[in-house]
Amino acid sequence: MTRNLTYDERKAAQLSKDLSGMDSGSVMAFNTRRGVCFDYACLYVSMCRAVDLKVRLVTGLGYSGSSWGDHAWNQVYIPEEDRWVNVDATFGTIYNYFDKPDFSVDHRDAEVQGEW
Structure with missing residues (x-):
């Protein structure tokens, strides 16, 4: 995924002004190969589910290098280690x-939004 998607700066700028009317999620990200963090995280959920991996969608704050902002990421369950990664x-x-x-250095206030 990290090599096949492009972060959509224009969409991110638009979302900071108005959250309505935007196409989002795994299908959109897969078809356009573009998206913001939420789209990346949704596509990751879909890909994990396609191969029977347990996965979570998590939201919180991410540090961009200059400021903290709303962010989405995932956790995947590793059964051999009985833990979420x-x-x-x-x-x-x-x-x-x-x-x-050191994931917590630039991620905080994690809230699990869904688990599959």
């Missing part, structure tokens, strides 16, 4: 954000 496909375009030991 943080995954951020959006930040993953810059660095490996799968089970990153």
Whole structure:
């Protein structure tokens, strides 16, 4: 995903002004290969479910390098270790954000929005 999607700066700017009337989610992200963090996280859920992985959609705050802002990411369940692992496909375009030991440095106030 991190190599096949492009972050949609225009959509992000529009969402900061008005949340209504925007196409979002996994189908839109898959078809356009563009999206914001929520779209990345939704597509990650769909891909995990396609291969029977337990997954969560999480929202909270992410640190962009200059400020904290609304953000979405995922957690995937690793049954061999009996634990949930943080995954951020959006930040993953810059660095490996799968089970990153210091994930909490730039992610906070996590709330699970759904679990499948």
